[in-house]
Amino acid sequence: MTTAPSRTAQGAPPGAALPPVFTGIGVAAPNGLGTEEWWAATLRGEHGLRPVTEYDASGHPGGLVGRVPDFDAARHLPGRLLPQTDRVTRLALVAADEALKDAAVDPARLPEYGASAVTSNATGGFEFTHREIRKLWTEGPARVSVYESFAWFYAVNTGQISIRHGMRGPGAVVVADQAGGLDALGQARRVLRKGGVLAVSGGVESALDPWGLAAHASSGTLSRSGDPATAYLPFDRRALGTVVGEGGALLTLETPRHAEERDAPRIYGELAGYAATFDPPAGSGRPPGLERAARLALADAGLAPGDVDVVFADAAGLPAADAAEAAALRALFGPGGVPVSVPKTQTGRLASGGPALDVAAALLALRDGLVPPAVHLDEVDPAYGLDLVRDTPRALPLRTALVLARGHGGFNAAVVVRGRRRPRTA
Structure with missing residues (x-):
């Protein structure tokens, strides 16, 4: 007599195939840095669409972006990280720090290969790499940062989060544009089903330097309105296109057993x-x-x-x-x-x-x-x-x-x- 296989992955701990639970949230968004600040602004209906002020964007459609306001990475991260990171990675590190703090967990204290970082990113460190390429052509190769070797890469958020928090479990980066932010969560679930106990997962983006905005504009989908009240109107008769922005969210996912055993302070829900x-x-x-x-x-x-x-x-x-x-x-x-x-x-x-x-x-x-x-x-x-x-x-x-x-x-x-x-x- 044969029996149907259980949903538990072969070789995985009992209960590993149960839906993972969300125990922490970290947010960096154009209308708020930090989960509760962003959520309060969102409920108030406060938008974060702004004109580009860092450079002349008059040649780009609309000239509006969703920009995280007043972000000073030096207030949130150690100085040693600043020379080796692009803005996108700094935003991701801050969001990951918040997600883990919210979950009240230190991954370095977990089983050596039990914690993972699984993120999505479509562009990598645009601002960093374009600055270094400009140096290459105007000042010579000796002036190019050694950190260019990885700071540009779309996997860098996963790598830097893993290093910062001692997360030695299977890491991954998913590249699928918008859909990647959900695909990363699906991949994190696979990691947990195969024996992990915790993963930081989600997506954070920032590609709003001049080359980045030009790349977005080449899609032909950017709105030509410079008015935040009319630029991005999905499902509206006046829809003109989209406005691109930066930021996102990283979430702490755990197996239900691990969350229970460590008495996690909160469970927001399950995937x-x-x-x-x-x-x-x-x-x-x-x-x-x-x-x-x-x-x-x-x-x-x-x-x-x-x-x-x-x-x-x-x-x-x-x-x-x-x-x-x-x-x-x-x-x-x-x-x-x-x-x-x-x-x-x-x-x-x-x-x-x-x-x-x-x-x-x-x-x-x-x-x-x-x-x-x-x-x-x-x-x-x-x-x-x-x-x-x-x-x-x-x-x-x-x-x-x-x-x-x-x-x-x-x-x-x-x-x-x-x-x-x-x-x-x-």
């Missing part, structure tokens, strides 16, 4: 489901993959669409992409079938940092029973059939949230987070 898909080639006649990603994530969580209390939308700000996402949501939930939150209207699109920040928002929404609002969406197209939460938070009993993300080139990802009481032993 109940995850899935990723890829869009078919243009002209194939096959549908986009976002709806399928959402259905697969719900199936992975053992849930049905009717179990979802709120959706955090990808919200491209481009009419065709918004229509495709709205169609996927209608197919899943019916017209107006679930509240839809778009807090990224306050920050711009942060590449891999945006979906990770949405997961942080989802966890805090579950904690507080408040759905954060979209701002500036005064002419929502009713044809989309969406119940958008606008202008002010909406108080609701929340247990389950679905977070969606799409990346340039056809990436789709979905994560289901579910509220969870902290387990207690008898």
Whole structure:
């Protein structure tokens, strides 16, 4: 007689396949540095879209970016790290520090290979590498920083977080544009299922130097409006395109057993489901993959669409992409079938940092029973059939949230987070 295999990964500790739990949140966002500062600003509807002031951006569409304000890395990080890090890594290190402090855990005190860093990044250290390339051509190779060998690399956030906190478990970086912020969480779950006990995961981005903004502009998706109230209007009749920004969120994920054994001070929720898909080639006649990603994530969580209390939308700000996402949501939930939150209207699109920040928002929404609002969406197209939460938070009993993300080139990802009481032993 044979028995069905358990969901526990072969060779992994008992309980390793149970949904991992979120025990810490760290945020660096255009409308707030630090989780509670950002969350309060988000609930107030305060945006962080600003004109570029560091250089002349008049030749770029709109000239607006989502910039973390007044960020002084020297106030948060040791001086030895400053010469070897780009702004993106400094933001990531600060977010990781907060996520671990919030979880009240020191990874260096865990089993030697039990803690990992798994992040997503689409660009690496743009500002650092472009400065050093300029030195190469204007001052000669002797003036180029030795740290250029790694500070530019999109894996550098994972590496620096691992080094700073003594995290020697399997590390990874996922590159999938916007969707990568959710894919990193999926990869962190795999690491925990294979025997890890803790992972810092999510995404943080910053590519807003002149070359970076030019690269974003080359996509043809940037809004030409220089007014923060009209520049980024997903699902609105006046949608003109997107605004790019920097920042994101890093989250502490643990196995439920480890969180319980160390008596973690809080559990925000669990990563109940995850899935990723890829869009078919243009002209194939096959549908986009976002709806399928959402259905697969719900199936992975053992849930049905009717179990979802709120959706955090990808919200491209481009009419065709918004229509495709709205169609996927209608197919899943019916017209107006679930509240839809778009807090990224306050920050711009942060590449891999945006979906990770949405997961942080989802966890805090579950904690507080408040759905954060979209701002500036005064002419929502009713044809989309969406119940958008606008202008002010909406108080609701929340247990389950679905977070969606799409990346340039056809990436789709979905994560289901579910509220969870902290387990207690008898």
